Amino acid sequence: MDIFAALLIFALVAWYWFDSMGALDAARNYGRQVCQDANLQFLDDTVENIKIRIARDKQGRRVIRRTYQFEFSETGNSRLEGQLILSGTTLESVTLDPYRIEP
Template sequence: MDNLLAILLLLLLGWFWLDSLRAREIAIGVCVAACKQRQLQFLDQAVALRRLGLAWRSEGVRIRRAYRFEFSEEGVGRQSGYVVMRGLSVEELSFGLPTDVGDA
């Protein structure tokens, strides 16, 4: 019984590791595309995991990961943004930049 539990634990750990790699790659792709769309420079070509937790929604329990990334507006200075992944889908993306408000 102990061997079965150890194998199950190793399989669960392997699944979590692969799922985390997949979520990180998707987050990087989202950040690269969003920076390109806004004409920003995505720095370091990486995201850093800042928070890990569980999210309960109507579709079930999902792993919620918050990643921080850095970008530059004109190649000068570094600013931070974040992307929140729920499972393998993007829940939120923020650059922390002021939005252009049209003349109202």
């Protein structure tokens, strides 16, 4: 019984780790795409997971909802923050700090 419990815990930890890496990669790609679409610079090519919780998606299934934070710049002289909320690996919402639109 002890070996079964240990294998089950190992499987759950491995699943969570692989799921987190997939969500992190998706968040980085979404952040890069959002910045590219808005003609902004995606700084440091990185995102940071700042919040995680279990929620329900539109179909009522339980999913892991993660909030990621990233930095962007409109001119290269400033650092502004943006947030991405992912349900699983699906983009739910994007929030960007107010920035100046340069002509």
